[in-house]
Amino acid sequence: MSAEPLTYTLLDDDGFEAIAAAHPEVRIPIEQTPAWVLFEQALGRAALGIWAYTDSSGVLIATASFVQVRRRLRESVVVVNGPVWFAERTPAAERVLMETVRDQFDDHRSVDPLYVRMQVATPQFPATGPIEHGWYEREIVVDLAMSEAELLKSFRPNARNSIRRAQRNGVEVRHIPRTEWNSVFVAELFPIMRETAERDGFQSFDSSYYETLLNVLGDHLRMLVAYRDGEPLSWLITTEYRGYSVYYFAGSTHQARRLFAPYLLLWEAFRVLREAGNTACGLTGIVSENYPELANVTTFKRNFSRDVVVVPTTYDIPLRRRRYAIVAGVLRARRSAAAAAGSARQRGMSALKQLQERRGSGGGP
Template sequence: MTPAPYRFQQLSREDFEALADRHADVVIPLEQTPYWADFETRLGRDPYGIWAYYDGDKLVATASFLRSRRRFRPSLVAVNGPTWFAERTPDAEARLVQTVQAQFRADPGVKPLYVRMQVEHRRDPVTGPLEHGWYEREIVVDLTPDTEKIFASFRSNARNLIRKAEKLGVQVRTVERDAWAKVFRTELFPIMQETAARDGFSSFDSSFYETLLEELGDHLRLMVAYVEDKPVSWLITTEYRGYSVYYFAASSRDARKTNAPYLLLWEAFKVLKDAGNTACGLTGIESENYPSLANVTTFKRNFSKTVVTVPTTYDIPLAPARYKALAAVLRLRREAPAKLRAIAGRVKNLPTSAKARRD
C-alpha cells in the first residue's frame, strides 16, 4: 500500500526563522535559506519558495526551490537540499519524492518537466539527472579542538608549507566589509581569471561575486593573502548556524611559489573557530561523477581525513514520457561528437587500397 503524501506548507521568512530556531542542532545549508533566495533574486533568477513537509505534526524536511526556465526543460531545483529534520530512511525519502511529485503536478503556478534535488536512497521514479549540479563528496574540518590540535591534525606536508609561507613573508588580512566590492573587482577578480585560464574552467563574471558579497554579507568573510603588499590568493567563506564553508577561492602563480593558499586557509580556520563555528566544509572533491575535481582534492586532503558523502542530485520527472525523450536527445547530442571523431579516425586509418575501392 502506497503511504499517504506528507502534508506540506509554504514558509514565510518569519516562519522559516522560527522553525530554524526550534531546531538549533540541524545543519541547514545556506543555499536552503531565504537569504540565499534573496541572492538568487538579485542575480535575476526566480526562487519559487520554501516548503516544510510534515508527517502529521512532526517536521520531516524543508526544501527551497529555484525555478529554472531552460529551453525545453523547465524545472524546479533544490540547491544542496532538501534539509532533513527527521531520520532519512529509504521509506521516508520515497514518501518525500512522492509528495514533491504530486505537489508540483497539481500546482497551477508552475509546470516543471522535473524536480531536481538530492536523493540518498534512489528508487523509481527518481532518475537521471540530465546534468549533474552538485558535488558528491567533501572534506570537513573539525573546528572544535583547540588550535594547536587542529594544526597537528593536518598532514605534515601542509604544516611545513604553512611554516614556509610565514617565513617567506606571506601576510593574511581580513578585508573590511565596506571595501569588499571594490577590492574584489580591482584586485581579486584578475586572480580568479588567471586561475580559471590556468586550470581550464569558466568562472562567473565579477558582478556575480560582488552581488554575493553585497547580498550575503552577514554570512560571509573575504580574506586575502599578500606578498609584499600584492594580493596573491583569496577566499570567501560562508557561515550559518555554526557551520562554515570554504566556498570560493583563487590563487596566482606567485601564490604557489610562496605556499600562500595553505597559510590563508589555516588563518581562515582560526577566524572561523573564534567566531563560533564548529566545522568547515571544504566543498567538493573527486568522485565518480566529478573526476575533474582531482586537482583540488590533493590540496583539501592535507587538512582533514574526514570525507563526507553528499547525497547525489537526481531528477524526479513529472512528465515521464517527455523527460525520457529529452534525455535521449541530450544523450545523443553529447555522444555524437565522440562517435563522429571515432568514425573519422577509423576512415583515416584505412589502407590506401580500401579507400580507393570505397571512392
C-alpha cells in the same frame, strides 16, 4: 499500499526561523535559508520559496527551498544542497517526500517544470537521471571545535610545512573590511578567478554574480586575501550559518602556488572562523565518480582533514517522463558528439605538434 502523501506549507521568514530554533541539532545549509532566497532573487531568478513537509500527525519531515531554472529544451525546479531532513531519512520516507514533491509541482499553478531536481540518498522511483549533475558528492570537513594547537597538529605534515614556507616567503593574509569587498574583488580578485578557471579547466561566473553574493549575503561572509609585497596572490570567501562555515569560493595565481600562499590563507581562515564560534568548516567538493575533474583540489584539501563526508547525489524527479526521456537522449547525443569532436581536435593538435617537432629537428615530413 502506498504511504499517505505529506502536507506541504509555504514558510515565511518567521516560520522558517521558528523551525530552525526548535532544531539546533540539524545542520541547515545556507543555500536552504531565506538569506539565500534573497540572493537568488537578486540574481533575477525565480525563487519559489521554502516549503515545510509534515506527515499526517503533524510531525515535521523536511524543508526544501526551490528555484525555477529555465534552460533550452527544459524548465526545471531545483533544490540547491537540499532538502533538509528533520525526521529519520529512511528510503521509505524519502520516497514519500519525492512523490509529494512530484505531485506538488505537477499541480503548481505558476510553473510547468519538466522535472524537479534534489538530493536523494537512496536512488529509487520516482528519481532518475540526472540529465546533468548539480552538486558535489563528497567533501572534506575540518573540525574547528578543538584548540588552535590541536587543529594545526591535526593537519598533514605537508600542510604544516607549507604554512611555514609561506610565512618565510613573506606572504601576509589580510582580512578585507566589508566596505572594501566590491572594489577589491573587481580590481584584484576576479582577474585571479579567471586565471584559476583557465588553469583548472572550469568556467567561473561573471563578476556580477560574486558582487551580488557579497552585497546580499554580507552578514554571512568573510573575505581573506593573501599578499606578497602588496601583490594579491590568493583569496577566499567563506560562508557561515549556525556555527557551520564553508570554504565557498577561492582563486590563486601561479605564483601563489610557488609561494605556498593558499596554505597560509586557509589556515588563517580556520583561525578566524574558529574564533567566531564555528565548530566545523566544509571544504566543498572532492573527487568522486561523477566529478573526476576535482582530483587536483582533492590533493590540496586532504592536507587539512581526513574527515570525508558523503553528500547525497542529485537526481531528477520527472513530471513528464516520456518527454524527459526524449530530452535526456538528445542531450546525451549532443555531449557525445562534442566529446568526440574534442578528442579529434586534440589528436589533430598532437599530430601537428609532432610534425612541427620533426621538422624543427630536421626529421622531414
